[in-house]
Amino acid sequence: MIVDLRSDTVTRPTPEMYAAMASAPLGDDVLGDEPTVKQLEELAAAKVGKESAMFVPSGTMGNQIAMAVHCDRGDAVLIEEEAHMVYYEVGGPGILANVVTWTLRSDKGVMDPADIESHVLKRSIHTPGTTLLCLENTHNRGGGTIVPLPMMEEYRGVADRHEMKIHLDGARVFNAAVGLGVDVREITKRVDSVNFCLSKGLRSPVGSVLCGSHGFIDEARIWRKRLGGGMRQAGILAACGIVSLNQMVDRLSEDHRRARALAQAISEIRGLTIDWERVQTNIVLVGTDSSASDWTQALHQEGVWCFPVAPNRFRLVLHADIDDEAIDRATAAFKRVASAHRS
Numbered sequence: 001m002i003v004d005l006r007s008d009t010v011t012r013p014t015p016e017m018y019a020a021m022a023s024a025p026l027g028d029d030v031l032g033d034e035p036t037v038k039q040l041e042e043l044a045a046a047k048v049g050k051e052s053a054m055f056v057p058s059g060t061m062g063n064q065i066a067m068a069v070h071c072d073r074g075d076a077v078l079i080e081e082e083a084h085m086v087y088y089e090v091g092g093p094g095i096l097a098n099v100v101t102w103t104l105r106s107d108k109g110v111m112d113p114a115d116i117e118s119h120v121l122k123r124s125i126h127t128p129g130t131t132l133l134c135l136e137n138t139h140n141r142g143g144g145t146i147v148p149l150p151m152m153e154e155y156r157g158v159a160d161r162h163e164m165k166i167h168l169d170g171a172r173v174f175n176a177a178v179g180l181g182v183d184v185r186e187i188t189k190r191v192d193s194v195n196f197c198l199s200k201g202l203r204s205p206v207g208s209v210l211c212g213s214h215g216f217i218d219e220a221r222i223w224r225k226r227l228g229g230g231m232r233q234a235g236i237l238a239a240c241g242i243v244s245l246n247q248m249v250d251r252l253s254e255d256h257r258r259a260r261a262l263a264q265a266i267s268e269i270r271g272l273t274i275d276w277e278r279v280q281t282n283i284v285l286v287g288t289d290s291s292a293s294d295w296t297q298a299l300h301q302e303g304v305w306c307f308p309v310a311p312n313r314f315r316l317v318l319h320a321d322i323d324d325e326a327i328d329r330a331t332a333a334f335k336r337v338a339s340a341h342r343s
């Protein structure tokens, strides 16, 4: 059996989700009468402590809409240099919001507030105005790292001093909350808008939710329609999202536990290294002495699927379809590849 560690997006819907899909009351969400989508949106807004929410087909769409709503054309946006919104969203900020992105270095996904502050520009005849700070928590390319609460508080201070808004790419914000052992609102109360994924660790087949103030979501709905993201009987999908929010948040701690177990096993294999400071939630970045893609190809032959993310680094993502036995199978495969490597 395959051990699929490529991403937490690969999870299949649970039996509860299929049951919810079958019985969900449906309407036409573009015409504004989809009861199950409305229910999901109300639940999501309450969970993250925002006034309003909007179901979107993907996290990418939610993030790009947020940027387009918060910013005017030509505004400057401060964002971490490997953030999903600039690294994996195919140039969306330039094409959709028409903003200039100022990318900043970070320590494992955590930017320095002073560095942020020193890059804020005031709108003038010469310079764009910096109107938005984008955060990512947990940070994907950082290795599923958590941006600590005191840091979120500092970012809020910088943003308030300069009248900037904050958008949080919270694709895995529930992993951050569970990792910190706090209610997710402790994280989201510091930001103006947040997008989180239902389709990752929370196990839904499709979808994200963008949350913010009433005014923000009203404008976001116009952008979603413009981008072709209006979905009709979307309650079929939203029904799964409701199951996600009600039943799948607490179990994320199991993924975090298994990430540590897998990292421990891998740390004992020659030629591979683990940076323990980055093993905080459900992602494990593995450093390699030799080519990372040689490793991932050899692992593929052994039934373990994962992706290289740098010449000497590959990524493993834990999720609900990986149980303890799958961890054992993966560990055995790692050992076989390592011994083949040496001979």
Ligand SMILES: *Cc1c(COP(=O)(O)O)cnc(C)c1O
Binding pocket: 057, 058, 059, 060, 061, 063, 084, 085, 136, 138, 139, 140, 169, 171, 172, 197, 199, 208
């Ligand atoms: C997965 C992810 C997204 C959005 O992904 P979609 O595939 O578009 O749903 C956004 N940000 C981060 C950090 C992610 O990991």
